[in-house]
Amino acid sequence: MIPRSRVHPWVMLAPTLVLLVAFFIIPIGVAAFESFFAWDLLTPPRYVGLANYRAIAAHGWLFGVVLRTLAYSVLVVSGTTALGLSLALLVDRPGRLFVFVRASIFSAYVVSWVAVALLWMALLDDAEGVVPRTLRGVGLGRVSLLGDPRAALPTLAAVGVWKLTGYSMIVFLSGLQSVPPSLHEAAALDGAGPWGRFLHVTLPALGPTAAFVATTTLVTSFQAFDIVRLVTQGGPARATQLFVYAIYEQIFLDLRVGRASALTVVFFVLLFALALLQLRVLRVSGRSS
């Protein structure tokens, strides 16, 4: 640690701190302030107390938004974690083929959500899409995957799993590589077969990695927006109206700044709760970073 420095540390920190505070801390305060006003961006704002919060909570609307967002997140988290782990176990082998397979799966994580959403919209199209046509070909697929209110959310989550599995696979692969080979050797000496070694050595060693993958994916999925805006616009019958899209609708489609701000405050509180949960899970599972 160096005690003296010719430039004051605050000068070196200033640009970063000023920008971060201006664009990440103050906005939360501004949202809290605006949430007490009714404002349509055209006429002057009007103080309304807690009316915005009452309005979004009325008839279980807010509850529905939270529930849908959680449902989407849980589907994406379970899908990417299970599939990412299976694929990591599958491709954790030497050879160029497996390198290629790894890169193919991971590539979906690298391309834009726009490309992924539009591509799957075309593939899932009721009339011309490859997926419904194939399903009909094998005698399934009476259901409209994006048009049926019960199917739309799971369908979007499936696309999310396709997009994000490459990420969890890569994290699991690095988790697998950090399992000490000596543990496997010891288990083999004790007479454990491949299945026994997987159950008693690999799987427990991957616990922290799984906790990391699941909680990070939970936080990102909770912020999902692009796929909703591009594919379903919250429909059919609000079945895919996720949290961030609901905020977007309030401010840009309905010009209700106050309600959008109240929703933003609730969104921030929920994210904060998820972050605390993440911290707790990671601490318990023993992955500090």
Add this chain to the structure above:
Amino acid sequence: MSSARASARLWQALACVAAAAWLFPYAWMVATSFKTLPEILADPTALRPRALDLGAYREAMSAMPVGRYMAITAVMAAAIAVAQIALALPAGYALAKVRFVGRRFAFGVVLACLLVPAQATFVPVFLFFAKVHMVSTMTALVLPFAASALGTLLIRQALMSVPDEIIEAARIDGASELTLVYRVLAPMLKPTLVSLLLVSFVFHYNDYFWPLVMTTDDTVRTLPLGVALLREQGTGMRWHIVMAGNVILSIPVLALFAVAQKHLMRAIRG
């Protein structure tokens, strides 16, 4: 011996099936972008276009100024990535290597910002830019991301493992703090910086959310927005045009990924 070979074959076959689930959609996307409208109407699922018809690309390029959107997107993403590194280096250095009153507080502020995604700030930030008449400007796209909490913390962490002796030696040689940060320490962190730069560039090149909410017209429209608009404009079957847009949008990042795979994957693994 032969059972070992059989199981190796089985794993290879399974891996190919898995890869197909990711490669088939891409193949369909590329094939469709080379199709003509009658061809799509005849069989939308066919994986082989009759000929490499460039009509869909011509239509996509006449529907949007691809070059301009691409340039705007690249400038925006590069400006953000470079600014993040340029600002995070001195900030990370101050947090890692300088002792001063309030350091824990400054560190706490940066850490707290990790918890706040752009999705939780866009309403007030949009109101702010609207108030100062700066919606649909490059500033509204770049400035909110010019400082990165994550980048600052990663650089701080990387600097913690640099021995103090190197810093002392540079100071004895008469290096100023800025020279020390940008000329002595930055080259030592090259792998970290390259990864950060790439991840940030790719993320903001791909980003749909922020350019969507911070722009109301065409002035600084980015490529992802332009491609998304291809589907919203016009009527009838346009999947070949949309897929052509998709290919144009995806090729630069996939090329970057092919070249810099190691850096991107290392950044993901953390």
